[in-house]
Amino acid sequence: MAIEDDVLVIGGGLAGATAALAAADAAPDVRVRLVTYKQSTLRHASGLIDILGYAPDSPEEGPLVDPFDALSDLPEGHPYERVGSDAVREALAFFDDVAGDAYAGDHTDANALVPTHGGTVKPTARYPVSTADGLASDDRDALLVGFETLPDFEAPLAAAHLEAAGAPFSARGATIPFPGVVRDDAKVTRYAHLLDQDETVTTGAGETGAREALATTVAERLGDESRVGFPAVLGDEHAAEVRADLAAALGADVFEVPMGPPSLPGMRLEDLLYDALEEAGVRVTSGVPVIDYETAEADAVAADGGSGGDRIERVVVDRNGTEIPYRADQYVLATGGLVGKGVRSERERVFEPIFDCHVPHAADRYDWFVDDVFGDQPYARFGLASDRELRPLDADDEPEFSNLRAAGAVLGGYDFAAEKSGAGVSLATGYVAGTRAGEEAE
Amino acid sequence: MSDAEQPTDDHVPGAEEEEFEPIQVFPEAEEMDLRPGADNCYKCSTCDTNCPVAEVDDEFPGPKFQGPEQWRLKRQDDHDIDDSVMKCSNCMRCDSACPSEVPLSQMHNTARGEYVEEQMDTFSREYLRNRILANYRRLAPLAAAFPRTANFVMGLSVTKWMGEKLLGITSERDFPEFATETFREWWTKRGGAKVENPDKRIAYFHGCYSNYNTPEVAKALVRVYEHFGYEIMVPDQSCSGTPMFANGMLEDARRAAETNVRELAAALEDGADIVASCSSCSMSLRQEYPELFDFENTESVAENTWDAVEYLRVHEDLEGELEGRSVDGDEFDDFAYHAPCHSRNQGLDGQTIEVLSVIDGIEAHDVGDSCSGISGTYGWKEENYETSMKIGEEMFEHMDAADAETGLTECPTCSMQMEHGTGYEIKHTLEVLEAALVGSGSAASGRREAG
Ligand SMILES: Cc1cc2nc3c(=O)[nH]c(=O)nc-3n(C[C@H](O)[C@H](O)[C@H](O)COP(=O)(O)OP(=O)(O)OC[C@H]3O[C@@H](n4cnc5c(N)ncnc54)[C@H](O)[C@@H]3O)c2cc1C
Ligand code: SF4
Ligand code: SF4
Numbered sequence: 001m002a003i004e005d006d007v008l009v010i011g012g013g014l015a016g017a018t019a020a021l022a023a024a025d026a027a028p029d030v031r032v033r034l035v036t037y038k039q040s041t042l043r044h045a046s047g048l049i050d051i052l053g054y055a056p057d058s059p060e061e062g063p064l065v066d067p068f069d070a071l072s073d074l075p076e077g078h079p080y081e082r083v084g085s086d087a088v089r090e091a092l093a094f095f096d097d098v099a100g101d102a103y104a105g106d107h108t109d110a111n112a113l114v115p116t117h118g119g120t121v122k123p124t125a126r127y128p129v130s131t132a133d134g135l136a137s138d139d140r141d142a143l144l145v146g147f148e149t150l151p152d153f154e155a156p157l158a159a160a161h162l163e164a165a166g167a168p169f170s171a172r173g174a175t176i177p178f179p180g181v182v183r184d185d186a187k188v189t190r191y192a193h194l195l196d197q198d199e200t201v202t203t204g205a206g207e208t209g210a211r212e213a214l215a216t217t218v219a220e221r222l223g224d225e226s227r228v229g230f231p232a233v234l235g236d237e238h239a240a241e242v243r244a245d246l247a248a249a250l251g252a253d254v255f256e257v258p259m260g261p262p263s264l265p266g267m268r269l270e271d272l273l274y275d276a277l278e279e280a281g282v283r284v285t286s287g288v289p290v291i292d293y294e295t296a297e298a299d300a301v302a303a304d305g306g307s308g309g310d311r312i313e314r315v316v317v318d319r320n321g322t323e324i325p326y327r328a329d330q331y332v333l334a335t336g337g338l339v340g341k342g343v344r345s346e347r348e349r350v351f352e353p354i355f356d357c358h359v360p361h362a363a364d365r366y367d368w369f370v371d372d373v374f375g376d377q378p379y380a381r382f383g384l385a386s387d388r389e390l391r392p393l394d395a396d397d398e399p400e401f402s403n404l405r406a407a408g409a410v411l412g413g414y415d416f417a418a419e420k421s422g423a424g425v426s427l428a429t430g431y432v433a434g435t436r437a438g439e440e441a442e
Numbered sequence: 443m444s445d446a447e448q449p450t451d452d453h454v455p456g457a458e459e460e461e462f463e464p465i466q467v468f469p470e471a472e473e474m475d476l477r478p479g480a481d482n483c484y485k486c487s488t489c490d491t492n493c494p495v496a497e498v499d500d501e502f503p504g505p506k507f508q509g510p511e512q513w514r515l516k517r518q519d520d521h522d523i524d525d526s527v528m529k530c531s532n533c534m535r536c537d538s539a540c541p542s543e544v545p546l547s548q549m550h551n552t553a554r555g556e557y558v559e560e561q562m563d564t565f566s567r568e569y570l571r572n573r574i575l576a577n578y579r580r581l582a583p584l585a586a587a588f589p590r591t592a593n594f595v596m597g598l599s600v601t602k603w604m605g606e607k608l609l610g611i612t613s614e615r616d617f618p619e620f621a622t623e624t625f626r627e628w629w630t631k632r633g634g635a636k637v638e639n640p641d642k643r644i645a646y647f648h649g650c651y652s653n654y655n656t657p658e659v660a661k662a663l664v665r666v667y668e669h670f671g672y673e674i675m676v677p678d679q680s681c682s683g684t685p686m687f688a689n690g691m692l693e694d695a696r697r698a699a700e701t702n703v704r705e706l707a708a709a710l711e712d713g714a715d716i717v718a719s720c721s722s723c724s725m726s727l728r729q730e731y732p733e734l735f736d737f738e739n740t741e742s743v744a745e746n747t748w749d750a751v752e753y754l755r756v757h758e759d760l761e762g763e764l765e766g767r768s769v770d771g772d773e774f775d776d777f778a779y780h781a782p783c784h785s786r787n788q789g790l791d792g793q794t795i796e797v798l799s800v801i802d803g804i805e806a807h808d809v810g811d812s813c814s815g816i817s818g819t820y821g822w823k824e825e826n827y828e829t830s831m832k833i834g835e836e837m838f839e840h841m842d843a844a845d846a847e848t849g850l851t852e853c854p855t856c857s858m859q860m861e862h863g864t865g866y867e868i869k870h871t872l873e874v875l876e877a878a879l880v881g882s883g884s885a886a887s888g889r890r891e892a893g
Contacts, residue, residue, distance in 0.1 A: 001756055035789075038541045043488050182500050185507075187490045189497040197835060237836070262491040278808065283796055287538040288789030320728035320788055321745045324756055341541065 001325075002314050005033040005283065006441040008328035009434070010290045010315070010354065011342060012036025014045075015408020015426035016334035017273040018091070021098060022434030023332075024280040027442040032282045035317060035326065037289040040270065041339055041409070045422065046258035047232075047265025048114060049095065049103070049126035051088065052080075053420025063123035066109050067424075077413040079425045082388050083432045088424065091431035092125065098276050102268070104132045113137055117153045117231060117259045119161025123420060128265045130239060134229050134255035139168045143225040144257065145218055147178040149186055152260055153231040174221040179203045179213035191233035192264055195242045211242060215249035222250060232256040232264050239268060285317070290326075290354050292316040312401050315354070330403050330437035333357075333384075333392070334430060337409035343382055350382050352410065357384050357392040357400050360412065383412025390433045403440075405433035479545045480517075483510035489536035489546055494813035495529060498832040502529045505536035509549040523557040529826070530554070531817035532688035533783040534725070548733040551687045558690030571611060575819035576689040577681075612827040615862060618655045618854075625657035629664075629676055639673040644753070645709030645716045646676050647702070649723040651854035662876035663719050663750055669879050670758050675714050677705040682723040685819045687730055699735050702727070706747075707739035716747040719872055721852045722818065724749050725784040749790055749852075751797060751871055761800050768802035769877045776846035777869070779806040780837055780860060782853035783813050794850065794871045801878045806850055809840035814851075816859035831863070838863040850874070 006027075009020045012034055020034040052067035056074065064070050071085040080088055096106045103126045105112050111123035113136040121136045134142070146155030156173030163171055180194045180201030194201065198209040205216060218228060228246075234256055235242035247254040258265055277284055296311045314327040333355065335342025344353050350361045361382055384392040384406050391399040392406045407429035409416065416422035489505040490496055496504040508527050515521045527550060536546040562569050625648055644667060652660040667674055679702055686695035706716050706727075718724040727747040731740050754760040777798070781791035791811070798806045815833030820826050841849060841864050849860040849868040857868035 001759060003755060038543070039488055039492070039539050041541075043491060044486060180500075183503070185503065186500065187487070187493065187496045187504055189491050189493075190500065193497045197832075199832075262487045267491065284792050285789050286791065287787050317789070319752070320725070321732070321741075322728070322748060324752070339541065 002327040003033075003324065004031075005326070005328045006030035007032045007330045007332070007434075007437045008315065008326055009034045009332040009334060009437075010036070011040075011334035011336060011408070011410070012284070012286060013040030013334060013336055013408060013426065014042055014269075014273070014423055015336075015410075015430040015433075016040075016332070017277060018095070018427050018430030019332045019334055019407050019434030019437070020282045021273070021276055021280055022094065022431045023330075023438030023441070024282050025094070026435040026438035030438055030441045032280075032438070033285065033326070033328070034277065034282055035285045035288065035290055037287070037335075038341075041336060042266045042270045042273075044261035044263060044339075045266045045269075046116070046122075046263055047128050047269045048122065048124040048131075048258060049092075049105075049423040049427065050123070050420040051092070051111075051125040051424035053111065053123040054418065056415065056419045059418060063113070063121075064111060067111055067123075067125060068109050075413075077385060079386075079411050079414055079429050080421075082386055082390065083428050084388075087432050088428045091428040092424075094431055095126065095427050099126070099269075099272060102129060102272055103127065104129050115158070115162055115167075115229070115257055117158060117257050119158035119165070121162070121165060121167070122258075125424065128256070128268065130232065130234065130243060130256040130265065131258060132255065133227050133253040134257060136162070136167050138227075140227050140253075141169050141225045142171045142227050142229055143218075143222055143252075144171060144173045144229045145221070146173065146175045146231065147181070147191075148175055149178055149181050149184050150188075150191070150231055150233070153257065158257070172223070172225065174218075176217050176221065179217060180210050188233050188259070188262060188264055189236070192236040192239075195233075195235045196238045198245075211245045212249060215246050218246075219250055222252065225252060227253040227255060229255050229257050232259045234264075236264060236268065237271075239264075288317050288319050288324075290315045291318045291323075293355055294325075310399075310402050312355075312403055329441040331401075331405070332430075332433045332437050333404060333406045333410055334408045334426075334433070335410050337383055339409070342408075342410035343384075345382075352384060352392075355392075355400065355404065357404075357406070358394045359383065360385055360395075381412050381415050383410055385412055389436060390429055405437055407433040479543075479549065480510040480513040482542045483540075483544045484542055486541065488541060489539045489544075492535045492539040494533060494535065494815065494833045495531055495829060499529065499829045502526055505530070505546050505550070508553065509536070509546040510544055512553060513549055522561060523553050525557065525561070527553045527557055528690070529829075531813075531820040531826075532684075533813050533817050534787050535783055535813065538787045545733065547730075551690075551692070551730065551734060554687070554690035555692035556690075558692075562690075571823070572689040572819070573691060573694075575611070575822055576685040576691045577694060611822055612824045614827055615822060615858070618651075618858060620654055621657045623657065625653045625660035626676065628657055628661065634676070635668075635674050637668045637671060637673050639671055640713065642671055643673045643675065643712065643714040645706060645712075645714040646674055647679060647682070647706065647716055647718040647723055647727065647747070648676065649679075649718065649720045649854075650681050652719055656854065656870070659719055659870040659872055662870070662872040663717075665880045666754070666872060666875050667717075667750075670754065670763075673714075675709050675712065677709050679705055682718075682720075682726040683730065684722040684726045687726070687734075688818050688820065692734070696735060699731055699740075700737055703731065703735075703737045703740050703743050706743045710739070710742060710746055715753065716743065717750045717753050718747065719750045719852070719870065720854060721749065721782045721785040721788065721790070722855075725788060728788070749785075749788065749793075751793060751875070752790060755793070755797065761797060764797065764800045764875070764878055766800075766802060767878045769804060769874070770881075771877070773848065773867070773869075774804060774874060774877050775848065776804065776844075777806040777848050777850035777874075778809050778841040778844040778846040778860075778866065779850045780809050780814060780841070780856055781811070782851055782856045783817070785852055786811070794852070798871070798874060801874070804874065804878075805846075807844040807846055809837055809844055812836040812840075814853075814856040814859040816855045816862075818855050821855075821859060830859070834859055834863050841866065 007023045024032045074081045105126040113121040144155040146153045159171035159173035194210040293315045296313045317324045390405040408426040495502045534547040648660045680698035683695035732744045815830040821830030849866040
């Protein structure tokens with residue numbers, strides 16, 4: 001026996017979650033499972049959904065106004081080129097549906113400009129509602145508030161940067177103690193929890209709920225500004241309520257400035273996706289890796305060789321040392337890139353560890369990078385090559401397996417960090433891979 | 443196997459790495475070399491965002507500090523272990539969070555062991571209290587011999603008051619009741635296994651709690667497995683060691699583990715696989731033993747240990763067998779299900795919901811991914827009680843909101859916390875399976891058998 005499903009998605013980041021949701025949506029009768037190992041890069045990511053912020057071949061021209069406009073110019077092999085621009089739009093619409101009113105930005109094709117914790121602005125297609133009142137295109141003056149115990153956001157510096165970058169409003173920064181937090185290295189979850197549960201804290205003004213205490217401290221610094229920006233730690237489960245309470249107490253709109261990792265907006269997006277998975281009846285197995293596979297002949301093919309049948313029969317999940325077989329009809333590989341460990345490197349080679357799918361790369365490791373750290377790094381594009389169905393291709397451009405598709409950062413041919421396309425590629429390819437897998441499993 | 447044992451960051455997770463010799467930790471725990479694991483840490487802080495203690499306790503510096511940072515500090519100069527390591531609840535959430543496979547809980551267990559050995563006064567109240575809590579199993583036989591007296595005495599407010607004043611055991615909680623007949627007594631009286639089957643054999647690791655406190659869970663396992671034609675062995679066993687790891691009592695844990703590995707390995711020789719009904723017990727056998735010990739057969743015991751429900755899913759058509767069955771009686775209606783941290787870490791968090799969903803008329807509602815907060819002996823300590831309840835708050839809220847009046851979980855201490863926080867009665871998944879497969883009628887006859 002094995003654990004049996006129709007579609008099995010491997011990897012639970014943005015790409016995997018989207019693929020599983022899309023499969024369940026395309027074929028409501030098929031049984032979909034998602035198996036994932038460690039936590040995904042969503043916990044590091046800002047929670048912003050970038051489609052394309054800069055043109056890959058001419059980043060110096062600055063942020064793109066309309067990312068969709070630029071899609072047709074992408075080079076062959078780029079994941080967007082593989083799936084086509086219609087699929088990118090469909091995927092985004094699918095995401096809008098899943099995210100509901102937790103995300104904004106769907107009223108226009110143009111990129112929004114969201115201020116970041118460093119005081120720069122970032123072009124992005126969709127953004128959490130918590131950041132909506134902070135957009136740089138908005139001309140209302142803003143007060144940015146930082147916390148003494150949270151050195152990653154220097155509010156006065158960020159404000160100065162924003163002004164220097166030509167923001168159409170004046171920004172001012174203030175640094176305050178966060179009521180209830182004493183540790184100078186308190187976790188972001190600690191701030192969020194205090195506000196979420198509105199825990200009682202003691203300040204100079206006596207004992208009050210954390211929300212009120214925070215609002216009181218900020219109110220003393222607020223001038224004429226009609227909006228106030230905080231680092232993105234304003235609650236977790238009850239984030240909307242926290243923001244609303246603060247706004248009411250301050251008489252000003254409240255927004256969050258996305259922070260570096262670890263990131264609460266990323267965690268909230270993760271929660272949103274996993275709630276959607278539960279809602280859609282997708283079965284989720286997490287905390288355990290897929291380590292191997294067997295082909296239809298049922299003879300184990302070691303990940304590093306063997307003849308390789310063309311159809312995957314089942315995969316092997318490692319449960320703390322015990323090997324558990326999982327069987328499905330269609331598989332989606334969404335294990336991430338070098339960070340997510342879907343692609344790994346050794347001194348001699350770059351490889352995909354589960355199915356040993358071909359990863360195109362130069363034979364000489366000195367050709368994997370260029371000396372200029374800001375240069376166009378070949379390793380940033382490492383990943384699987386695929387056909388238009390997103391089936392990974394072997395060295396001869398033939399599909400590795402007939403029932404395996406790949407999505408997200410495990411794919412090669414794009415540099416998400418340079419072109420600001422990480423979440424968009426995960427969505428688009430996850431959507432296409434999942435939809436096809438669902439249709440074929442039906 | 444963790445990176446500490448296989449110092450490379452590009453191995454395939456979980457793949458064979460047999461060339462590697464595990465390190466003997468004892469008697470000099472501090473010699474264990476965890477540095478390669480520490481070097482894998484790129485300070486992304488993902489672990490910190492998963493730590494339920496750091497989320498509510500301003501004094502706890504979090505897993506990244508407790509693990510790789512402390513380890514690095516220690517290697518550089520003669521740093522003592524920071525006493526905050528005793529505030530870690532051993533939920534092991536940080537382990538499954540780390541994208542870089544840093545063996546965090548192994549580092550914490552080792553650091554705690556060293557802290558207790560070198561920095562804790564063995565005459566202190568704290569040490570005595572922790573030792574008592576960690577070695578609950580040593581007291582349990584006594585209480586089990588006079589269960590009614592023990593339950594009576596433990597329930598007295600004066601006992602609780604003394605527990606708090608003398609030992610620092612919180613008076614807020616009710617001590618778990620001892621069963622009038624232990625599982626092993628029942629098993630012996632019944633004449634052991636009712637099914638003989640050389641091809642289908644399991645060795646049951648029942649652990650302490652289902653032996654002394656909730657034998658109905660252990661009996662449910664027996665009936666469910668016999669329903670599928672398994673011959674059940676109940677080897678001699680000691681505590682799994684979980685409470686000892688959590689209290690830094692590594693010597694006690696080692697003694698217990700040695701017995702368990704020896705007895706369970708013998709059962710493997712007899713052709714049995716090992717199954718456990720408690721998620722912390724299976725976690726301990728599967729992960730902590732090979733991380734911390736290298737008795738002969740530690741690895742094979744770990745590799746052949748299973749969660750009781752998972753074993754049936756893989757070896758039998760459990761869901762097919764449950765299909766279309768229903769359960770009589772109000773006590774089996776809808777459940778508010780909490781996945782214990784130690785199930786979650788084994789990738790078993792979705793399992794109960796999946797399996798029970800095929801039974802007619804029963805639904806298990808997942809109450810979310812928060813930790814229950816009690817973490818074994820952690821929430822029993824006076825100084826942790828408040829933290830423990832703050833962590834549990836989210837679970838209590840979700841249980842209240844769920845469409846169910848009965849709780850469900852596979853961890854005995856989580857079930858104490860669930861009951862304590864909501865007043866719900868709590869069941870174990872195996873009890874629901876028993877009711878569906880064998881019928882509540884036989885559960886009643888089981889009780890008669892027991893009586
Ligand atoms: C620091 C950082 C900041 C970023 N900021 C942004 C941003 O602002 N905007 C944006 O659009 N994008 C951003 N990105 C990029 C974006 O997050 C990723 O490109 C995208 O989310 C990748 O998603 P994924 O699902 O392909 O992979 P991942 O998120 O890496 O998920 C892969 C998952 O697969 C699992 N896995 C791996 N191996 C196995 C196995 N053997 N078995 C089972 N599971 C396995 C992993 O544990 C992981 O959970 C950022 C990325 C990083 C690292
Ligand atoms: S084991 Fe749990 S309590 Fe301890 S550091 Fe890790 S996450 Fe925190
Ligand atoms: S999650 Fe792992 S890599 Fe990240 S800070 Fe924690 S130990 Fe280091």
